[in-house]
Amino acid sequence: MSSAFRGVYPVRPPVPAVEGYEGVGEIYALGSSVRKLSVGDRVIPSPPTFGTWQTYIVKEEGLWHKVDKDVPLEYAATVTVNPLTALRMLEDFVKLKEGDAIVQNGATSLVGQCIIQLARIRGIRSINIIREGRLTQLGADAVFTEKQLEVKNVKELLAGVPELALGFNCVGGNTASLVLKFLRQGGTMVTYGGMAKKPVTVSTSSFIFKDLALRGFWLQKWMSSERAKECREMIDYLLGLVRDGKFRYEYVFLLSADMSKHTT
Amino acid sequence: MSSAFRGVYPVRPPVPAVEGYEGVGEIYALGSSVRKLSVGDRVIPSPPTFGTWQTYIVKEEGLWHKVDKDVPLEYAATVTVNPLTALRMLEDFVKLKEGDAIVQNGATSLVGQCIIQLARIRGIRSINIIREGRLTQLGADAVFTEKQLEVKNVKELLAGVPELALGFNCVGGNTASLVLKFLRQGGTMVTYGGMAKKPVTVSTSSFIFKDLALRGFWLQKWMSSERAKECREMIDYLLGLVRDGKFRYEYVFLLSADMSKHTT
Numbered sequence: 001m002s003s004a005f006r007g008v009y010p011v012r013p014p015v016p017a018v019e020g021y022e023g024v025g026e027i028y029a030l031g032s033s034v035r036k037l038s039v040g041d042r043v044i045p046s047p048p049t050f051g052t053w054q055t056y057i058v059k060e061e062g063l064w065h066k067v068d069k070d071v072p073l074e075y076a077a078t079v080t081v082n083p084l085t086a087l088r089m090l091e092d093f094v095k096l097k098e099g100d101a102i103v104q105n106g107a108t109s110l111v112g113q114c115i116i117q118l119a120r121i122r123g124i125r126s127i128n129i130i131r132e133g134r135l136t137q138l139g140a141d142a143v144f145t146e147k148q149l150e151v152k153n154v155k156e157l158l159a160g161v162p163e164l165a166l167g168f169n170c171v172g173g174n175t176a177s178l179v180l181k182f183l184r185q186g187g188t189m190v191t192y193g194g195m196a197k198k199p200v201t202v203s204t205s206s207f208i209f210k211d212l213a214l215r216g217f218w219l220q221k222w223m224s225s226e227r228a229k230e231c232r233e234m235i236d237y238l239l240g241l242v243r244d245g246k247f248r249y250e251y252v253f254l255l256s257a258d259m260s261k262h263t264t
Numbered sequence: 265m266s267s268a269f270r271g272v273y274p275v276r277p278p279v280p281a282v283e284g285y286e287g288v289g290e291i292y293a294l295g296s297s298v299r300k301l302s303v304g305d306r307v308i309p310s311p312p313t314f315g316t317w318q319t320y321i322v323k324e325e326g327l328w329h330k331v332d333k334d335v336p337l338e339y340a341a342t343v344t345v346n347p348l349t350a351l352r353m354l355e356d357f358v359k360l361k362e363g364d365a366i367v368q369n370g371a372t373s374l375v376g377q378c379i380i381q382l383a384r385i386r387g388i389r390s391i392n393i394i395r396e397g398r399l400t401q402l403g404a405d406a407v408f409t410e411k412q413l414e415v416k417n418v419k420e421l422l423a424g425v426p427e428l429a430l431g432f433n434c435v436g437g438n439t440a441s442l443v444l445k446f447l448r449q450g451g452t453m454v455t456y457g458g459m460a461k462k463p464v465t466v467s468t469s470s471f472i473f474k475d476l477a478l479r480g481f482w483l484q485k486w487m488s489s490e491r492a493k494e495c496r497e498m499i500d501y502l503l504g505l506v507r508d509g510k511f512r513y514e515y516v517f518l519l520s521a522d523m524s525k526h527t528t
Contacts, residue, residue: 010473172468194468201465204436204458207480209274214478216471 011220013050020053024067024076034061042067046232047223048080065232067239075242078110083238083249084231085192085219086114090122092222093188093215094166098123101141101161103182104168105129105175106195113249115168116140121246127161129178138248149178158182166190173198180206188213275484277314284317288331288340298325306331310496311487312344329496331503339506342374347502347513348495349456349483350378354386356486357452357479358430362387365405365425367446368432369393369439370459377513379432380404385510391425393442402512413442422446430454437462444470452477 027041037043043064051057067076089111090096102119106112107128119126120139127142128135135143142161151157163184169176170193179189180202189212191200206212223231241247291305301307307328315321331340353375354360366383370376371392380390384403391406392399399407406425415421427448433440434457443453444466453476455464470476487495505511 010469191468191471193472199465199467200471201463202478203463204455205274207455207464207478208457208482209480209485211480211482211485213480214466214471216473216475216477218472218475221473221475 009220018051018054021048021050022078022080023052024073025052025057027064028056031061037061037064037066042069042071042073042076044076044080044235046080046235047225047228048220065235067235068243071239071243075239078249079235079238079242080231081219082110083114083118083247084234085217086111086118087234087238088219088222089168089190089192089217090115090118090124092217093190096122096124096166099125100166101125101127101164102166102168103127103129103164103179104170105146105179106170106193107135107140107143109170109193109195110249111170111192112168113138114247117241117247117249121241125162127164127182129175146175146178149181150174163187168192169200170195172196172200176200177202180212183210183212186211186213188215190215190217192217273484282315282318285312285314286342286344287316288337289316289321291328292320295325301325301328301330306333306335306337306340308340308344308499310344310499311492312484329499331499332507335503335507339503342513343499343502343506344495345483346374347378347382347511348498349481350375350382351498351502352483352486353432353454353456353481354379354382354388356481357454360386360388360430363389364430365389365391365428366430366432367391367393367428367443368434369410369443370434370457371399371404371407372397373434373457373459374513375434375456376432377402378511381505381511381513385505389426391428391446393439410439410442413445414438427451432456433464434459436460436464440464441466444476447474447476450475450477452479454479454481456481 024042024044027037027039027043030037030039043066045052045059045063046065049059049063102124104112104115104126107116107130116126116128116138125141128140129144129146129149132145148157164182165184165187167179167183167187167189169179169189169191172194173196175196183189191214200214202214238247288306288308291301291303291307294301294303307330309316309323309327310329313323313327366388368376368379368390371380371394380392380402383390389405392404393408393410393413396409412421428446429448429451431443431447431451431453433443433453433455436458437460439460447453455478464478466478502511
């Protein structure tokens with residue numbers, strides 16, 4: 001069940017409503033004045049829209065963004081939210097250059113996997129915090145478990161790790177504090193999720209003496225009609241990377257029946 | 265005992281050291297190449313320097329900033345840290361315009377008193393949170409006690425209060441959360457103190473959905489040699505306001521024996 005469905009998000013479609021904010025479809029029929037799309041084209045709603053979890057959906061031409069058929073269906077179906085979030089968060093908060101590094105918790109999440117790879121493509125190293133286990137090799141430069149970092153002498157453990165200007169938090173609670181520990185003077189932590197359902201707690205000295213900045217990111221707010229073109233360029237860029245074998249992610253969720261039926 | 269003396273700040277002068285970071289003095293004697301100062305001039309160290317709590321102090325000419333003798337001594341002695349902090353924090357984080365409003369906790373603190381008046385001079389209203397009691401009339405537009413705000417239906421209480429883009433926190437803990445409640449979508453809270461000795465706790469949704477930004481401010485970091493001129497202009501501006509009767513603050517601390525001896 002999606003977060004939107006559970007009522008966690010401050011955006012609620014009028015009920016009754018069809019669920020689904022992401023997805024890919026195939027054009028089944030066209031209105032008489034449609035010019036740029038053809039029957040059989042693969043399209044995704046961009047900007048994303050509610051109601052993708054249905055067999056047939058009718059929306060005006062301008063909503064649909066055509067994607068190449070050689071892009072794996074599961075990527076076309078999922079590119080609009082999590083990968084775009086990763087891409088924007090790497091661009092919008094701190095000007096990073098080749099050789100810099102970022103830190104993130106929840107690094108096995110879909111956004112986390114995307115951050116590792118998109119950072120790597122830009123020559124940016126990633127320090128990754130995971131709950132336990134291992135992180136599939138996607139180009140992560142360092143991986144720590146939360147337990148490893150919950151020691152007193154974390155500085156010793158981090159010897160050799162560069163001082164970082166940017167961190168991402170999708171967990172909250174103590175695990176957010178671990179991200180803060182990695183940040184250098186004047187660093188920024190961006191919160192985009194709260195998997196632990198615990199708030200972020202920050203010492204006064206982190207603000208005053210370490211000059212940390214704490215921000216948040218929500219793609220749905222970033223996206224607006226004026227950004228439709230930019231959005232589609234990002235989607236094409238990401239799906240291009242997928243096609244070229246430079247970008248992949250693993251879903252831990254089951255694809256919905258309808259979507260898996262179409263998977264090539 | 266000052267915070268620096270207690271070792272709270274990350275800046276520690278080599279011991280043995282003379283305490284005192286603010287103060288005003290009178291020129292007692294001059295080196296032979298001093299040109300711009302005369303015996304009897306009143307001067308303050310700017311940028312501030314350690315060691316003002318002594319009867320005589322010898323420093324090079326460039327360190328001293330001459331102040332008018334018609335400025336009350338207690339203001340000349342205290343202008344370099346707290347009032348400058350208030351001034352900078354109103355300028356550096358959010359572009360405010362006439363008619364806007366800010367919110368702050370610890371509003372009876374010296375910085376708090378300065379913020380109220382410096383905001384008012386710019387036509388900016390202030391919403392003030394205090395522990396208890398009343399706030400001396402300095403132009404505060406609204407004053408709430410912490411207890412008043414710790415109710416469930418805080419929205420009703422705040423009806424008519426404009427949505428605020430900027431808040432200041434010098435307390436921490438629950439009282440910082442009260443400041444966050446007042447902020448509008450995309451608002452910024454600046455932490456410059458932690459009187460409650462408790463961290464700032466922020467919900468994930470405050471970052472993601474309310475898009476709040478949390479920052480910190482420390483004057484000592486802001487000040488640098490390149491900013492010496494700007495610093496002195498700010499000091500002259502503030503002391504000018506004092507002289508014109510537009511700016512005043514009440515000290516809850518005792519003046520040190522030496523300073524009170526000289527008070528006119």
